[in-house]
Amino acid sequence: MRSLSTLLLVFLLIGIAPLVVTSDFWLNVVIMTLYAALLGQAWNILGGYGGQFSFGHAAFFGTGAYAVAVLQVQLGINPWIGMALGGVLAAAVAAFIGFCTFRYGLRGSYFALVTLAFAEVLRILSNSVDVTGAGVGLLIPLARGVENFQFASRAGYFWVVWALALAAFVTVWWIGNSRFGAQLTAVRDNEEAARALGVNAFRVKMGAIVLSGFFSGLAGVFYAQYFLYLDPSIGYGPEISITSLLVPIIGGMGTLFGPLLGAVGVHAISEGTRSFVGEAPGISLALYGAVLVVMVLFMPRGLAGLLARRARKRHEDRVAAGDAEVAGHA
Numbered sequence: 077m078r079s080l081s082t083l084l085l086v087f088l089l090i091g092i093a094p095l096v097v098t099s100d101f102w103l104n105v106v107i108m109t110l111y112a113a114l115l116g117q118a119w120n121i122l123g124g125y126g127g128q129f130s131f132g133h134a135a136f137f138g139t140g141a142y143a144v145a146v147l148q149v150q151l152g153i154n155p156w157i158g159m160a161l162g163g164v165l166a167a168a169v170a171a172f173i174g175f176c177t178f179r180y181g182l183r184g185s186y187f188a189l190v191t192l193a194f195a196e197v198l199r200i201l202s203n204s205v206d207v208t209g210a211g212v213g214l215l216i217p218l219a220r221g222v223e224n225f226q227f228a229s230r231a232g233y234f235w236v237v238w239a240l241a242l243a244a245f246v247t248v249w250w251i252g253n254s255r256f257g258a259q260l261t262a263v264r265d266n267e268e269a270a271r272a273l274g275v276n277a278f279r280v281k282m283g284a285i286v287l288s289g290f291f292s293g294l295a296g297v298f299y300a301q302y303f304l305y306l307d308p309s310i311g312y313g314p315e316i317s318i319t320s321l322l323v324p325i326i327g328g329m330g331t332l333f334g335p336l337l338g339a340v341g342v343h344a345i346s347e348g349t350r351s352f353v354g355e356a357p358g359i360s361l362a363l364y365g366a367v368l369v370v371m372v373l374f375m376p377r378g379l380a381g382l383l384a385r386r387a388r389k390r391h392e393d394r395v396a397a398g399d400a401e402v403a404g405h406a
Contacts, residue, residue: 079253093106117248118288118290127265131191137166137292141162141310144162154225173289240294296311326378327378
């Protein structure tokens with residue numbers, strides 16, 4: 077239970093941000109960091125704990141984002157209802173992709189390429205049909221009011237993304253302490269051995285991809301309501317998929333706090349790039365790719381692994397110093 081209390085304490089400390097941060101710029105930094113953490117944690121459920129590397133999480137993100145936007149703009153449905161439907165529809169898309177891949181034993185690079193293909197197909201479709209605004213995109217009308225999911229200040233958006241991120245992190249804590257999570261990591265480590273022990277690998281992986289898709293869809297809903305604009309290159313574009321996997325890889329895959337550390341790192345890279353290079357097209361994606369290669373080669377356990385290794389080294393040094401002191405007295 078200690079990790080849960082630590083998690084709640086961390087989010088409690090993050091929760092005081094609107095009380096101490098008076099600058100809209102810095103509050104936006106906190107909001108976007110939590111948003112990236114939500115994206116990364118959604119991917120972490122499937123990729124970090126399940127070992128199923130997806131290159132197409134934009135398929136789930138874009139479905140959630142377009143669901144709330146289309147329901148609101150085209151049908152006049154309240155965005156709070158749209159948020160719930162967006163998460164459910166994203167989970168349904170995830171279930172469909174999972175069935176098409178896990179049912180036939182696709183894994184590794186094959187699974188990654190199929191998810192990428194689905195995201196690209198959805199991008200092309202959304203770029204071609206009128207209901208999504210085609211290539212022009214959808215502009216959500218400005219109608220300030222809590223009932224319309226549009227807040228007078230950034231603090232309102234902060235509390236929404238804070239709650240969504242907390243829900244995702246608590247879910248991952250549950251995964252790490254549940255029978256389902258033990259089965260999921262067993263499938264990740266050795267699927268054949270897990271099957272031999274009676275684990276239903278198909279059902280476990282389906283559960284992971286549905287949860288992952290649901291939280292990715294909620295991240296898409298938040299993005300659409302925060303920026304009030306959506307087009308195919310945003311909703312189903314490669315940058316969403318890259319951010320989703322880069323955050324946990326930098327922070328530490330298969331760990332509770334890794335996506336939060338990774339979100340801080342990714343946002344620092346993004347802001348640093350804008351400060352020194354400007355808005356040069358494609359520069360962020362190129363830099364993300366370089367960082368990804370460096371992390372995989374030199375820090376495969378991410379920042380969480382580095383911190384854990386340093387903590388273990390300090391503990392070993394203290395034990396060694398204590399043993400030396402006892403030997404000296406003897």
